[in-house]
Amino acid sequence: MAKTKSFRCSACGANFTKWSGRCDGCGDWNTIVEEAPLSAGPASKSLGAKRGSALELSDLSTEEAPPPRTTSGIGELDRVLGGGLVASSAILVGGDPGIGKSTLLLQAAAEFARSGLKVMYISGEEASAQVRMRARRLGLADAPVQLAAATNLRDILTTLEEERPQLAIIDSIQTMWADNVESAPGSVSQVRAAAHELTTFAKRKGVSVILVGHVTKEGQIAGPRVVEHMVDTVLYFEGERGHQFRILRAVKNRFGPADEIGVFEMTGAGLAQVMNPSALFLSERGTPSPGSVVFAGVEGTRPVLVEFQALVAPSPHSQPRRTVVGWDGGRLAMILAVLEARCGIPFTGLDVYLNVAGGMKISEPAADLAVAAALVSAREDSALPAETVVFGEISLSGALRPAPQSENRLKEAQKLGFTAAITPSGGKALADMGLKLTQMGDLTAFVGDIFGA
Ligand code: TYD
Numbered sequence: 001m002a003k004t005k006s007f008r009c010s011a012c013g014a015n016f017t018k019w020s021g022r023c024d025g026c027g028d029w030n031t032i033v034e035e036a037p038l039s040a041g042p043a044s045k046s047l048g049a050k051r052g053s054a055l056e057l058s059d060l061s062t063e064e065a066p067p068p069r070t071t072s073g074i075g076e077l078d079r080v081l082g083g084g085l086v087a088s089s090a091i092l093v094g095g096d097p098g099i100g101k102s103t104l105l106l107q108a109a110a111e112f113a114r115s116g117l118k119v120m121y122i123s124g125e126e127a128s129a130q131v132r133m134r135a136r137r138l139g140l141a142d143a144p145v146q147l148a149a150a151t152n153l154r155d156i157l158t159t160l161e162e163e164r165p166q167l168a169i170i171d172s173i174q175t176m177w178a179d180n181v182e183s184a185p186g187s188v189s190q191v192r193a194a195a196h197e198l199t200t201f202a203k204r205k206g207v208s209v210i211l212v213g214h215v216t217k218e219g220q221i222a223g224p225r226v227v228e229h230m231v232d233t234v235l236y237f238e239g240e241r242g243h244q245f246r247i248l249r250a251v252k253n254r255f256g257p258a259d260e261i262g263v264f265e266m267t268g269a270g271l272a273q274v275m276n277p278s279a280l281f282l283s284e285r286g287t288p289s290p291g292s293v294v295f296a297g298v299e300g301t302r303p304v305l306v307e308f309q310a311l312v313a314p315s316p317h318s319q320p321r322r323t324v325v326g327w328d329g330g331r332l333a334m335i336l337a338v339l340e341a342r343c344g345i346p347f348t349g350l351d352v353y354l355n356v357a358g359g360m361k362i363s364e365p366a367a368d369l370a371v372a373a374a375l376v377s378a379r380e381d382s383a384l385p386a387e388t389v390v391f392g393e394i395s396l397s398g399a400l401r402p403a404p405q406s407e408n409r410l411k412e413a414q415k416l417g418f419t420a421a422i423t424p425s426g427g428k429a430l431a432d433m434g435l436k437l438t439q440m441g442d443l444t445a446f447v448g449d450i451f452g453a
């Protein structure tokens with residue numbers, strides 16, 4: 001049988017049967033590379049292939065106990081994991097180079113070790129002495145973590161087999177290489193092979209593994225995307241350069257809610273937990289000004305208040321600018337279109353800038369109304385009433401839809417000293433939280449009542 005070749009995009013992970021210069025999946029150039037096949041499909045009987053065993057769905061016990069978990073004591077991390085580290089699970093922690101992944105995981109390694117787990121931290125990027133120096137800087141020098149510096153997968157698997165840690169941290173998957181795969185470390189085939197070996201080892205031997213993956217689109221370095229489907233949990237560590245906040249976000253979790261976030265602050269002595277992110281994100285807020293609106297959001301199970309800032313100015317360009325930081329550009333275009341078509345508020349000839357303060361990324365549709373409020377407020381040069389939070393989804397017809405977890409949002413706003421809230425009408429009746437509640441059915445009524453526009 002002729003060997004079929006397989007190609008994969010190192011940025012988005014899309015699969016192709018032939019090479020091309022540009023990926024049809026993500027549109028990036030020069031990201032497609034040939035990859036070595038992982039396995040050869042079903043083997044013929046003569047080779048002694050084993051038949052897999054199958055079970056009826058009803059045969060499975062319905063009373064399965066929840067998986068055993070170990071908590072690190074770092075609450076922000078444990079919550080994102082779904083309540084602690086599940087035994088034999090495989091976790092990917094992705095993020096930009098320099099964002100703080102090694103720092104976070106060294107701190108996690110130390111805390112899990114102090115909680116009684118046997119932990120091994122394997123670095124392919126730094127010598128053990130450098131890792132030890134980092135640990136000393138973080139005040140973790142006395143933690144009972146085993147350190148190893150290695151990049152050869154065979155060596156690593158042998159070490160893990162002998163030492164049998166309960167948690168192995170691999171920093172980073174891009175530096176690991178399998179000697180049976182003929183391509184450079186960091187290539188898609190290598191990253192995939194190493195991740196496959198390590199995750200199957202984890203399942204078979206009852207070792208939890210945390211793989212660190214750099215997110216980058218440059219050159220031959222494969223993005224962690226190709227690893228995402230092999231692991232149980234995918235966490236991304238994000239933040240803006242120039243801001244001290246870092247956010248650990250679960251984007252996939254077989255053992256807990258996705259969309260959960262943990263908030264950290266970078267300090268000279270490592271990452272510190274932020275127990276009350278709303279207070280932090282709003283800490284730079286001054287007196288109410290046009291274009292600034294506080295959104296009562298929910299990330300996973302936790303309410304988080306953030307400030308949207310909009311600036312609207314006459315454009316010197318023939319094609320006015322639409323610049324967004326921390327929110328979705330497509331969604332902004334939709335809100336602008338609804339404001340124009342349903343409320344008669346055009347933004348033609350105007351540059352629009354929208355920013356989420358504090359380096360936070362928001363993806364909830366419930367932020368629509370806060371964004372619309374910020375845009376109209378900036379355009380009309382009229383500030384929203386002081387100490388007011390806003391939330392609600394906007395439909396293309398201009399109708400406002402109630403947001404999930406409304407009571408949680410209001411409770412958080414009240415806790416932080418806000419006195420009023422503007423929300424969509426309908427949905428579940430909201431309990432009186434001591435906030436002045438203004439409920440609106442559609443966007444036209446909202447801009448008319450609040451801004452007289
Ligand atoms: P590092 O953890 O090495 O990032 P990554 O592994 O994602 O590439 O962190 C980058 C640099 O930032 C490193 O020099 C240490 C420094 N740093 C701090 O000083 N304090 C902190 O809280 C963090 C997270 C990093």
Ligand code: MG
Nearest residue numbers: 101102125171
């Ligand atoms: Mg690192």
